[in-house]
Amino acid sequence: MHSHDKGNGRLKELVAEATPAEPKLPLVHSTDGYLFNDALAGGHLEPQDCNVFVGEALLYTFYGRPSFRPNMTELATTMDHYLPVCLIFKRSFSGEVRRVFPFDTGAFVNEFYRSYLHRKMVLGDFALEADLETPGRVISTFFGTARSYLQARSETSAKLDAGQFEAKSYAALIDARDSNAMDSRGSGIEVQIAEPIAIADWIEAAVVPSTFVDSSIGRELRRLNVEMLPYDVQGRLRPNEYTSTITDRCMHYYAKHGMLEEILS
Template sequence: MSKLKAFLAKNTIKVADGLPVVHSTRAYNLGQLRQSNMLQVTECDVFKTEELNYFFVGRPAYKLDSDGQGSPWEYPCCFIFDIKVLSDIRRIFPFDSGAFAGGRYPSYIQRMPLEEFTAETSTETPGKIIGAFFGSPWNYFRSKPVNEDDFISEHNLGAFDAEVRGLHRLSGDSGSDKFDDRRMTIEIQNGSPIDLVADNPLAVIAPSEYFDDADFRKQVTETWGAEPISYPVHTLSVQGAYSSIYDRVLDFYQRNGLLP
C-alpha cells in the first residue's frame, strides 16, 4: 500500500464535497471531436504501455507548451464533466504525474518514488484529498492548503510520514514557475473513451471563434448537452489564456452551485 493510500485510510480524514473533472486539449482537436463525438484514449507518455484519458479535478490545470500569441486552433479548450462519467479509473494522483516524471517538482518531493503517491481508484478519493490537505473545495480551487502545524497535529504525523508532509508542503509551495497549479491538482487517469453524447459534458470552454460557427455551437448545446463558454484570444498569449479560462470555470461553478 502506498504512503498516500495509508494516510487517506485514517479515520481523521474528513471527506470534502466533490468537484467536477476537467479535460483539456488543444482547440485544434475540436475538429476530430465534432466528427466522432468521442473523447478517445491516447498513448501515455509516463505509463507507456497504456492508452489513457487524463482529467484534473476542479481545475483546468493542464498546460500546452506554447509561447506568444497563436491562431485560434493553438489555444486550449476544456471539457467539464461530472466525475461519475469516469467508469474506468486506472490511477489517481494528488498532482500532475507527467510533471513529476519530468522532474519539474522541488527536490524535497521529487526524490521520492512516484508509486508512493498513488491513491485508491474511487470517485470518493478526490474528496478525501481535498478535505485532508485543503479543508474545502473553495480552498482547493484557490490552492490554499490548511495550516501546516494543524495538519501535522490533526493527523499525528512524524518523521516517517515524509511523503504526506512533502505533499502538504508542495500544496502551498509557489516558489517557482516550474511547478504551477499542477503541483497539487488531483489527476485522474481513465482507461476508456468518453462518449460525448451518452456522457454529456457539463460545459465546453473554447476560443470564441469556434462558437461563432452555428453548427458547432448547436452540436455542443443539443447533441452534447453542454453549456458553450467562450473566451477571446485576440489580446492573449496562449499561456495568458489560462487566466481567462480559470475565470470562466469559476463563474460556471458558482452559477451552478458546484463549488461548495
C-alpha cells in the same frame, strides 16, 4: 502492473482514512481546438498513448481545476486551432478510473517537484485509491475545503506524523510560496481514465474560444446540449496565457450551479 505503480502505499493509506469533502466537483479535461473538433466528429474523447505510463492509452482529467495547459511551449498565435478548450464533466460521471494522483504526473517525471522530495521517492509512492471518492479525500486531508483546493490554498490544520514523508512532501508542495514555486499542476488532483468518454453522455459544459460559438463546433455543442462558456480571443497571445481566464470561467460555472456561491460575491 506498470513500473510506475510500485510504491510504499503510505500516502494511499492516509488519504483513504479521510471523509470526502463536499460539495463534489466535476472532472475537467483540457485540449485544444483542433483535437476537440476531431473528438466532436467522432463523438468521444479517446485515450491517447501516454509518455509517462508508456504502453498505455490514457485520458487525463483533473478534479475541478483545469491544471493541464495544452500547447504550453507554443509561441504567440492568431490561429484558433491551438487555442485551449476545457471540458467539464457531469458530476454524475461513473466511468472506471485507472489511477488517481494528487498532482500532475508528467511534471513529476520531469522533476519539477524535485526540491520537495527525497531522491529515492518514486511516482508510485504518491498513487492513491483509483476511485472517484479519492479526490474529495485528498481535499479533506490537505486543503480543508473545495474552495481552498480550487484556489490552490491549503487551510487544513491536520498534523502529519513525522513518518508520513510523502504527505509532508505534498503539503510542502502545496504551501510553496517562493518565486520558483510550482504552478497549479503541483496540487491539481489527476484522474486517469482508460476508456473512451461519450461527449453526449458525460460532458456538461465546455470553455471555448468565442470564435467557436457561431461555428460548426458551436452548432454541434448546442445539438449535444453542452453549455458553452466562451472566452474572448486576444490577438497574438500564447495559448497558455489563457489559463487564468479558463480557470475563472470554470469557477463561475461552479458557483452558478451551487458549488461555490461565495465566488460570485
